Amino acid sequence: VAVLPVFIFNISKAPSYILPIFPVLIIWLSKGLLVIEGGAIKVLNLTISGKVERFRQWMLVSTAIVILFSYSSFLPLWKDMSSEDSRYFAASQKFLLKDTGEWLKYNTQKDAIAMTRWVGNTGFYADRACLGLVDGEISEVVKYAKKHDVSYIVIDSASVPHRRPKLAPLLNPSNYDGLRPVYVNEKYWIRVIIYEVL
Numbered sequence: 001v002a003v004l005p006v007f008i009f010n011i012s013k014a015p016s017y018i019l020p021i022f023p024v025l026i027i028w029l030s031k032g033l034l035v036i037e038g039g040a041i042k043v044l045n046l047t048i049s050g051k052v053e054r055f056r057q058w059m060l061v062s063t064a065i066v067i068l069f070s071y072s073s074f075l076p077l078w079k080d081m082s083s084e085d086s087r088y089f090a091a092s093q094k095f096l097l098k099d100t101g102e103w104l105k106y107n108t109q110k111d112a113i114a115m116t117r118w119v120g121n122t123g124f125y126a127d128r129a130c131l132g133l134v135d136g137e138i139s140e141v142v143k144y145a146k147k148h149d150v151s152y153i154v155i156d157s158a159s160v161p162h163r164r165p166k167l168a169p170l171l172n173p174s175n176y177d178g179l180r181p182v183y184v185n186e187k188y189w190i191r192v193i194i195y196e197v198l
Helices: 004-008 019-043 052-081 084-107 119-126 138-147 165-171
Strands: 113-116 129-132 152-156 179-187 190-197
Touching (some): 084 152, 084 179, 084 190, 152 165, 165 190
Parallel strands (some): 113 129
Antiparallel strands (some): 152 190
């Protein structure tokens, strides 16, 4: 029941988010089947001492159902994960998050603070303190960055046009008042620009 929406409405665009819960769901299903079996045995007044073989048959049916459910549940996810779209998505995320973070790690001071839309992901790879990319006019964002000792601002075309539209001009790297582009890269239709806060 918990995973039906994933398949019915085809919302498994990022299967890696859903995949980790499957072992838990399979354990719950197995436990539920055992409870149902126990209830059925009590209702039918079957004693284990006299009906060991029948009880074992029930266990085999439960095991088969769990295996079949597990296998059929993984098929759509495996198909999605092995698709060209999924590989493209994974590569684009690596470029956007890991490559950007690693550039910050190897090209900035250890105590540098970066401002990015992808705080947790970029910060993990950058091994730098990160703040969330605030919304507002460019001048307001620069002022906020200086107030919070931010050294670098990461702008990307995957999030800025929709989530931070006032910062969209920064997608065209140029010197802005208080900002200087130090990194520009584009792959998978995603552009990443890192600005140094002056």
